[in-house]
Amino acid sequence: MKKVIKATLSEQIYEILREDIISQNIKSGQKLTLKALQERFEISSTPIREAMNRLSQEGLLEHITNVGAKVVEIGEKDIIEIYDFCSSLDATALKLALKSKKADEMILELKECISSQENSLGSGDVETFKIHSDNFHDIFYKYADNSRLYNAALNVRSQLTILTNVYQSLIVAKSVVFVDHKQITQAIAKRDLQNAISLMESHFEHAKNYLLNNIKLSEEAKV
Secondary structure, three states: OOOOOHHHHHHHHHHHHHHHHHOOOOOOOOEEEHHHHHHHHOOOHHHHHHHHHHHHHOOOEEEEOOOEEEEOOOOHHHHHHHHHHHHHHHHHHHHHHHOOOOHHHHHHHHHHHHHHHHHHHHHOOHHHHHHHHHHHHHHHHHHHOOHHHHHHHHHHHHHHHHHHHHHOOOHHHHHHHHHHHHHHHHHHHOOOHHHHHHHHHHHHHHHHHHHHHHHHHHHHHHO
């Protein structure tokens, strides 16, 4: 277990639990009780409650009266809503970023990100690839420079990260993600906004359909 520095108890507990949830070390639907967390971290309930409230606000935990909370369960309808919403937000961020005065700087950063993704795939470094893959989308929000748009994306990003970890679990899926990112970058470099947005929408559609198909196959296997 990671050591907790008492000066920032709530913050560190939040970070530890958040990482456990999005990586699915703590599974969707799993209950988290105050008693169990107190035993794990060997501290009082106050910082734990604060961390759990923050995770609830982020959409990662659901409160259970007199028990504690459980990790959010993401079903088919949730998947559709999350990916469609993020697709719209990213397309808007892309549009604003490409029209900004720093568009050239953004394009250079995107190309560097693509190069890093390619190197990670080549070396089989899955964790580093995921970092660069997430960063690819963050770049658009950075140059869009719209705090309300960023906050809207941030509110759903944690749930998306859980799904992304599932989607990118296979090498073939990571390769598809990389190709999509590369094609989007090429369109942006040509200042072809409509094609870039179309590719971005297709990118999210690929991920959404992959997950929905996996759910269908899993259900069929149980029959």
